[in-house]
Amino acid sequence: MKGFLIGTLVVCSSIFVQAQTHFKINATYANSTLVLDSLYDNTYAINTLRFYLSDIVLIDTNDSLIYTHPKRHVLVDLKHPTSQEVYVHDSLFDSKANLRLHFGIGIDSTTNSKGAMAGDLDPINGMYWTWQSGYINVKIEGTKQLEGKSEEFQFHLGGFTAPYNTYRTITRPYSSILDIKMDQFFEQMTWERLYIMRPGEEAVDLIKEFCTSIHSSL
Amino acid sequence: MEATAAKTLLGRTLFYDPLLSADNTISCASCHSPYNAFAHTDHKLSHGIRDSIGTRNAPALFNLAWQPKLMWDGASHHLDMQALAPITHPGEMAESIENILKKLVSSNTYPPLFQDAYGNDSITSQRILKALTQFQLTLVSSNAKYDRVKLNKDTFTSQEISGYKLYQANCKLCHAEPLFSTYSFKNNGLAPDTNNYDIGRYNVTNDPKDSFFFKIPSLRNLSYTYPYMHDGRYRKLREVLNHYTSIITSNNNLSLELKNGISLTTNDKADLIAFLLTLNDIDFIFNTDNTFPRETLLPQE
Numbered sequence: 001m002k003g004f005l006i007g008t009l010v011v012c013s014s015i016f017v018q019a020q021t022h023f024k025i026n027a028t029y030a031n032s033t034l035v036l037d038s039l040y041d042n043t044y045a046i047n048t049l050r051f052y053l054s055d056i057v058l059i060d061t062n063d064s065l066i067y068t069h070p071k072r073h074v075l076v077d078l079k080h081p082t083s084q085e086v087y088v089h090d091s092l093f094d095s096k097a098n099l100r101l102h103f104g105i106g107i108d109s110t111t112n113s114k115g116a117m118a119g120d121l122d123p124i125n126g127m128y129w130t131w132q133s134g135y136i137n138v139k140i141e142g143t144k145q146l147e148g149k150s151e152e153f154q155f156h157l158g159g160f161t162a163p164y165n166t167y168r169t170i171t172r173p174y175s176s177i178l179d180i181k182m183d184q185f186f187e188q189m190t191w192e193r194l195y196i197m198r199p200g201e202e203a204v205d206l207i208k209e210f211c212t213s214i215h216s217s218l
Numbered sequence: 219m220e221a222t223a224a225k226t227l228l229g230r231t232l233f234y235d236p237l238l239s240a241d242n243t244i245s246c247a248s249c250h251s252p253y254n255a256f257a258h259t260d261h262k263l264s265h266g267i268r269d270s271i272g273t274r275n276a277p278a279l280f281n282l283a284w285q286p287k288l289m290w291d292g293a294s295h296h297l298d299m300q301a302l303a304p305i306t307h308p309g310e311m312a313e314s315i316e317n318i319l320k321k322l323v324s325s326n327t328y329p330p331l332f333q334d335a336y337g338n339d340s341i342t343s344q345r346i347l348k349a350l351t352q353f354q355l356t357l358v359s360s361n362a363k364y365d366r367v368k369l370n371k372d373t374f375t376s377q378e379i380s381g382y383k384l385y386q387a388n389c390k391l392c393h394a395e396p397l398f399s400t401y402s403f404k405n406n407g408l409a410p411d412t413n414n415y416d417i418g419r420y421n422v423t424n425d426p427k428d429s430f431f432f433k434i435p436s437l438r439n440l441s442y443t444y445p446y447m448h449d450g451r452y453r454k455l456r457e458v459l460n461h462y463t464s465i466i467t468s469n470n471n472l473s474l475e476l477k478n479g480i481s482l483t484t485n486d487k488a489d490l491i492a493f494l495l496t497l498n499d500i501d502f503i504f505n506t507d508n509t510f511p512r513e514t515l516l517p518q519e
Contacts, residue, residue, distance in 0.1 A: 115298035116347035123302060124315050124343050130302040132293040132422055164424065200424045 022085045023101065025053070025076055026217070027180045034182055036078055039145075044186055046142035049078040050127065051210075052120070052135070054104035054111075054167075056086060058174060061098045073107060075120040075127065099174035105211055106137025106167040109160040134158055134199065137166050138210055144194065151194055157207050159199025166199070166207045175216035185213040222352070224334035229353025231331060231514040232346060237321050239267055239311035246304070246350075249276040252509045255439035255502065256280060256357060262450030270309040273414045275450035277435065278443045280359040280502065285401045290432045290448040291419045292403055297354060298347045315343045322346070327514060357508060359438050360396075363496040368396070374496065381493025384486055388462075389437070391475045398437035398497060404473040405430045407466030411449045418448070429471050438497045455494060459487045 027034035027049055030041075039045045053076060056069035067088055076083050107121070112134055116123070127136045136158040143150045159166045172178060188209050196202045219227070232238065236245040249264045250256040256279035258264060264272035274290050282288070287295050294300040304310040305318070322328040322341045329339040336345055366372035374382060385393075394400050403419045410416070410430060419431035432448045446452045452461065462480045466472070482490065502508075 113296060115296045115351070116344040118342055118344045122343055123299070123347075124319075128299070128302065130306040133295050133299040133302075198424075 021089075021176070022087045023174070023176050023178060025084050025086065025178045025180065025214075027078060027182055029181075029183045034078070040183070043145050044142060044182075046078075046140065046182065048139055048141040049180075049182075050125075051076055051138040052104075052106050052127070053086065054107060055169075056088075056101070056103040058088060059100050059102055059171075066099060071120070073111065073120050075125055100171050101174045101178070101216075102169065102171045104167055104169045105207065105214075106158065107135040107160070108167050109165060111135075112160040129156070129158065129198075132198065134160055138207060140210075153194040154197060155195075155203075155206055156197045157203045157210070159203050161199070164199045164201065164204055166203050168207055168211050170211050170214060172214065172216045173218060175218050177217040179215050179217050180210070181213045181215060185209055188212070219334055221335060221337075224331070225336075225349050225352040226356055227353075227511065227514065228328075228331045228335045229349035229351065230508070230511050231327070232350055233353055234510050234515060237325070238305055238313060238318055240313045240317075241267060243267060244311050246301075247510070249304075249310075250279050252505075253442065253503055254278070255359065255442045255499075257443040259442065259444055262445055264310070266307070266310040267312045272309055273416060274448050275445065277433075278439060279354060280357045280439065281397055281436065282357065283355050284397055287401070287433070291422050292433060293422045297351045301347055301350050315346070318346065319343065327517075331514065357502075359499040359502040361501040362438060362499040365396075365499075367496070375492070377489050377492045378496055381489040381491070384482065384490045385493055388480050388482070388490075392434045392473070393437045399434045401433060403428065403431040403433055404475075405469065405471040406432070406462075407468065407472050407476055408447060408449075408451070408461070409467045411451065414449070416449065427471060430469070431471070437494055439499055439502070440494055441498045442503055455491050456487060459490065463487075 027046075029044075034040075034046065034049075036049070037045055037047050053074045055072055056074070057065055058067040060066050069086065069088065074083070074086060076086075078084070111117075111121070121135075123130075127139065128134070129136060136156045138155070138157040140153075140155040140157075142153060144153050145151075157166055190205045190209065191202045193202065196206060233246045233250075236242045236248070238245060244267050247256075249258045249261075249266075251258060253259075258276040262275055264274065264276040266272055277290060282297055287293075288297060288300040289303070294303060302315070305313050305315065319341055322332075328341065332341050332345060333339040335349060363372055363374075367374055392400060392402075392404060405418075408430070417429055419428040420426060422428075435446075440446075440455060444453055444455075446455075446458050452458050459482060462476070463482050466476060466479065
């Protein structure tokens with residue numbers, strides 16, 4: 001009897017595991033997984049990469065909604081690799097072919113206006129500005145080698161009001177891995193500054209460039 | 219105790235507790251005193267931790283539920299989140315929410331207060347911020363002589379009536395009844411302050427059209443909230459009126475309402491001030507529901 005129960009539990013739990021899958025949002029540099037604090041191209045080392053994914057949905061070729069992630073806002077932090085894995089229900093769709101993943105980068109203006117929140121939106125996560133209210137949508141910090149000297153850079157990218165609303169939505173073919181190509185991000189960066197820490201056109205541009213650096217790994 | 223009352227008491231206790239600052243010396247009430255309509259009388263600029271001097275005059279706190287944006291420059295768009303600014307500012311309370319959580323969890327006072335307010339004693343930043351909001355929203359000033367006259371429970375003197383007419387002719391577009399402010403942002407022609415060269419709302423919006431824009435303050439409780447203006451440059455109401463009649467600095471962003479200037483005779487100014495004094499709400503100032511909560515912060519005495 002005991003053996004039968006354990007057997008049933010094992011079968012059930014394996015079905016449960018099979019019924020779920022996840023995509024991983026991964027940061028890369030020159031096609032390798034980015035390692036925090038490692039120096040790349042003798043130029044950049046990233047020590048913090050933290051950002052929000054919002055309203056994650058899967059849509060099919062007819063633009064029908066297939067899946068909505070139960071959590072509206074997910075904080076991804078490269079220091080916590082489990083946060084990079086975003087679960088989606090596999091059993092709800094037969095084939096992953098032709099599915100598209102649609103989500104926002106950052107926190108939309110409505111959510112920004114709701115007051116104090118908990119969990120991933122708790123200001124304790126270091127993703128909330130204090131001197132001026134609003135969420136930081138993407139935080140990228142590290143060092144840059146400049147003329148033989150190591151200089152810190154800090155990009156705290158956010159802002160939710162026009163004309164500097166930085167919340168953006170993106171759609172990519174569904175894949176179990178999405179890569180944020182940080183080499184591409186740095187390469188196409190339109191601003192040379194080391195510190196961008198407030199809403200403005202710099203933040204708008206950098207978030208756009210961050211979004212275009214996100215690719216499905218097919 | 220009913221949950222709303224318990225949340226208000228928790229928020230009031232936090233508001234008066236210097237535990238919110240890094241060295242446990244500065245509370246919200248240090249710069250927002252109940253007897254000054256929660257402003258800081260006699261200080262041009264706010265004082266913070268370790269004798270630091272801020273850059274602006276601590277604003278009065280009342281009728282906050284009707285203010286779409288907080289702070290002189292509107293940098294804060296929600297009362298819950300506003301508290302994070304003074305708490306974490308290195309020249310104000312210089313503390314972190316993480317550390318406040320630690321202090322509250324290990325105190326004897328707070329776990330039961332969170333229990334009463336929220337049904338369990340879990341202490342989170344959300345609960346702290348919402349309780350502070352709850353208390354601050356109870357700071358309603360609506361029982362000045364002006365309010366009683368509107369309710370037909372009192373009458374204006376003839377001088378006050380004259381002042382009321384002058385107010386309606388000259389002030390009401392920006393300081394609209396009954397809050398006595400539209401709570402929008404305007405450039406009122408103050409010359410830039412020489413200490414800080416504070417550009418006001420421009421710093422928040424990045425829009426040069428907002429240069430030297432500051433929030434229009436309410437005209438309620440003026441007797442308790444001097445000095446006036448974002449930098450506290452004027453100590454007396456007469457100086458403020460003189461600013462509007464004679465010393466406005468013209469500039470491209472000057473509020474349209476002030477483009478043609480305001481003219482008032484000496485008698486007009488006296489009458490206008492008589493009316494403004496009818497906006498003092500002494501019941502609000504001495505409301506013991508708003509003052510230091512001895513029952514929670516000094517329970518032994």
